[in-house]
Amino acid sequence: xxxxxxxxxxxxxxxxxxxxxxxxxxxxxxxxxxxxxxxxxxxxxxxxxxxxxxxxxxxxxxxxxxxxxxxxxxxxxxxxxxxxxxxxxxxxxxxxxxxxxxxxxxxxxxxxxxxxxxxxxxxxxxxxxxxxxxxxxxxxxxxxxxxxxxxxxxxxxxxxxxxxxxxxxxxxxxxxxxxxxxxxxxxxxxxxxxxxxxxxxxxxxxxxxxxxxxxxxxxxxxxxxxxxxxxxxxxxxxxxxxxxxxxxxxxxxxxxxxxxxxxxxxxxxxxxxxxxxxxxxxxxxxxxxxxxxxxxxxxxxxxxxxxxxxxxxxxxxxxxxxxxxxxxxxxxxxxxxxxxx
Amino acid sequence: xxxxxxxxxxxxxxxxxxxxxxxxxxxxxxxxxxxxxxxxxxxxxxxxxxxxxxxxxxxxxxxxxxxxxxxxxxxxxxxxxxxxxxxxxxxxxxxxxxxxxxxxxxxxxxxxxxxxxxxxxxxxxxxxxxxxxxxxxxxxxxxxxxxxxxxxxxxxxxxxxxxxxxxxxxxxxxxxxxxxxxxxxxxxxxxxxxxxxxxxxxxxxxxxxxxxxxxxxxxxxxxxxxxxxxxxxxxxxxxxxxxxxxxxxxxxxxxxxxxxxxxxxxxxxxxxxxxxxxxxxxxxxxxxxxxxxxxxxxx
Numbered sequence: 001x002x003x004x005x006x007x008x009x010x011x012x013x014x015x016x017x018x019x020x021x022x023x024x025x026x027x028x029x030x031x032x033x034x035x036x037x038x039x040x041x042x043x044x045x046x047x048x049x050x051x052x053x054x055x056x057x058x059x060x061x062x063x064x065x066x067x068x069x070x071x072x073x074x075x076x077x078x079x080x081x082x083x084x085x086x087x088x089x090x091x092x093x094x095x096x097x098x099x100x101x102x103x104x105x106x107x108x109x110x111x112x113x114x115x116x117x118x119x120x121x122x123x124x125x126x127x128x129x130x131x132x133x134x135x136x137x138x139x140x141x142x143x144x145x146x147x148x149x150x151x152x153x154x155x156x157x158x159x160x161x162x163x164x165x166x167x168x169x170x171x172x173x174x175x176x177x178x179x180x181x182x183x184x185x186x187x188x189x190x191x192x193x194x195x196x197x198x199x200x201x202x203x204x205x206x207x208x209x210x211x212x213x214x215x216x217x218x219x220x221x222x223x224x225x226x227x228x229x230x231x232x233x234x235x236x237x238x239x240x241x242x243x244x245x246x247x248x249x250x251x252x253x254x255x256x257x258x259x260x261x262x263x264x265x266x267x268x269x270x271x272x273x274x275x276x277x278x279x280x281x282x283x284x285x286x287x288x289x290x291x292x293x294x295x296x297x298x299x300x301x302x303x304x305x306x307x308x309x310x311x312x313x314x315x316x317x318x319x320x321x322x323x324x325x326x327x328x329x330x331x332x333x334x335x336x337x338x339x340x341x
Numbered sequence: 342x343x344x345x346x347x348x349x350x351x352x353x354x355x356x357x358x359x360x361x362x363x364x365x366x367x368x369x370x371x372x373x374x375x376x377x378x379x380x381x382x383x384x385x386x387x388x389x390x391x392x393x394x395x396x397x398x399x400x401x402x403x404x405x406x407x408x409x410x411x412x413x414x415x416x417x418x419x420x421x422x423x424x425x426x427x428x429x430x431x432x433x434x435x436x437x438x439x440x441x442x443x444x445x446x447x448x449x450x451x452x453x454x455x456x457x458x459x460x461x462x463x464x465x466x467x468x469x470x471x472x473x474x475x476x477x478x479x480x481x482x483x484x485x486x487x488x489x490x491x492x493x494x495x496x497x498x499x500x501x502x503x504x505x506x507x508x509x510x511x512x513x514x515x516x517x518x519x520x521x522x523x524x525x526x527x528x529x530x531x532x533x534x535x536x537x538x539x540x541x542x543x544x545x546x547x548x549x550x551x552x553x554x555x556x557x558x559x560x561x562x563x564x565x566x567x568x569x570x571x572x573x574x575x576x577x578x579x580x581x582x583x584x585x586x587x588x589x590x591x592x593x594x595x596x597x598x599x600x601x602x603x604x605x606x607x608x609x610x611x612x613x614x615x616x617x618x619x620x621x622x623x624x625x626x627x628x629x630x631x632x633x634x635x636x637x638x639x640x
Contacts (some may be wrong), residue, residue, distance in 0.1 A: 026456050074440040076387070132621045133635065135387065135440055136571050139564045140614045140621075147611035155605055272444050307460045314452025321445035322431065329435035 018319045028308050040301020041294040049183035055293030056192040057247045061271025062289050063199040064243035066282045071236035072216035077138025079268025080145035081116040081241040085248025087152055088115025090167045090259045094157050101173025109249045116245015117238045124237035128230040153259055167259040176254040188250035200282040212236050273317040360479040366588030367487055368542040370581050373566035375538025377580045380570050382531035383511040385635040387443025388428050390563025391450030396421040396543025398454040401554035404471040410548035421540025429532040433525050436637045455556050470552050483545050494577040507531050511631030514638040524638045572617040574629040587613045
């Protein structure tokens with residue numbers, strides 16, 4: 001326990017250092033910028049709402065990538081599955097617009113989850129049956145999803161009364177409720193946090209979680225138990241896609257209300273560092289999602305006063321990733337040395 | 342991380358198959374050709390997208406400050422080489438997961454170029470133009486280099502000793518290691534060749550095609566190049582032909598738009614990716630895929 005607290009503190013200090021250095025290198029006044037970022041992310045009710053809203057897709061996509069990664073699958077297609085989730089939800093609304101709000105909401109979220117899962121099943125199947133690397137097929141499918149979104153918002157799902165390529169806006173009662181009128185903090189955040197915790201608990205405590213870890217680290221064990229590792233890996237990919245689809249559905253029904261070409265803000269990609277920094281078993285994934293959510297909210301605020309914007313967070317995430325990679329490589333090299341001597 | 346294609350300064354004519362088609366395919370073809378060499382040695386560079394973007398950005402900076410596109414080409418290529426060596430240090434030297442290293446590289450490149458660009462030239466909103474490479478009868482040095490490089494790659498891979506080593510570390514690194522040859526050195530060398538090509542391709546976006554820089558201007562070409570290597574079954578000639586096919590689809594897209602065709606534009610835009618997937622579905626991993634692709638080697 002003490003070690004974990006130490007680890008979190010160390011990560012926090014390193015993250016703060018990297019943020020400060022990045023701001024300095026970008027030529028921004030460091031102390032002032034950090035103050036602006038804190039104002040924008042943690043200083044008020046509005047700021048907290050902003051942070052938690054950014055955290056929501058990050059946590060879900062992070063959990064999704066972790067689920068696949070533990071089984072040895074690198075799901076770069078989170079972005080595409082997020083978008084497919086949104087499209088599936090909007091399709092339900094397009095087909096059944098007259099349903100009562102709450103029923104519609106439940107159907108939309110279900111469709112999003114199924115849509116994301118189906119879109120992840122395809123690369124999983126390609127891997128299991130045809131040996132196609134998941135990394136390549138999911139990259140390709142991201143492009144397919146982006147173009148499908150463009151097509152849908154321009155043609156089938158387009159709101160005819162609107163000259164812009166957008167789908168019809170959901171009615172208020174079919175959207176995820178907000179807590180009050182002052183901020184747009186919504187109940188979807190609670191769904192995301194609960195789902196993320198549940199995912200981590202399943203991965204760490206359940207039989208399937210153990211099997212998926214074995215599939216990623218030592219498939220021989222599974223073969224010895226007469227369990228097919230590829231089957232477990234396929235299940236992990238589908239679960240991963242379902243989580244991304246849920247993230248897309250929540251984004252659609254809580255904040256966006258309609259789909260446009262810019263529906264996804266790279267959440268699927270940004271979930272990759274969130275997952276990695278959350279630890280191999282996901283114990284810190286919520287903290288990591290929260291930290292990056294706060295950074296996004298903070299830099300959003302920062303961009304009102306300076307030229308620096310959310311692109312700074314990409315740099316911070318990347319440097320943090322390199323630090324963690326170097327750190328863990330050092331750890332495994334030390335372990336290898338110990339084993340050989 | 343991905344977006345619609347960028348409009349170039351050189352507007353495309355109605356004629357579909359032309360030197361323009363070649364020129365628009367050059368960045369993708371160079372990146373994919375280099376990546377094919379890298380993947381034959383077992384290294385997959387997920388950070389290729391960021392590498393193209395970084396090369397384009399430095400080519401823009403150097404050209405706009407020196408006024409000479411050749412200096413820009415050199416600066417972009419150098420940036421890509423440093424980036425490639427940095428990522429290779431992590432994935433080959435330290436044995437980290439190459440997909441994670443590449444993702445970090447992409448994020449770094451996107452974030453840094455976009456931040457610096459917005460702080461500097463791009464912040465004003467004015468489009469800064471830089472001079473293009475000189476051409477002879479519509480052909481410039483990089484286009485000529487692509488033709489030469491394709492021949493050189495085919496020769497090097499199949500006829501030279503270095504190529505034999507590259508193919509060997511891609512298929513059976515353990516055997517190469519037992520023969521007393523450093524797997525890391527061969528892979529590092531192949532990565533540098535790949536980085537050189539990616540750098541030229543990325544810089545060419547600026548000094549060969551558009552004459553300016555826009556945020557995220559590589560617009561997914563690096564990812565497409567990765568897929569095209571599998572599409573071309575890891576054979577340089579087929580990879581480059583695949584790139585020309587994508588270039589052809591892109592030009593069709595522009596043609597359709599200008600003629601107001603009934604085929605919706607996103608369908609055409611998605612065609613190359615669907616085609617690449619279809620090839621993967623039918624061919625599967627196949628025999629041509631390097632057996633040790635994307636697996637870190639630990640002796």
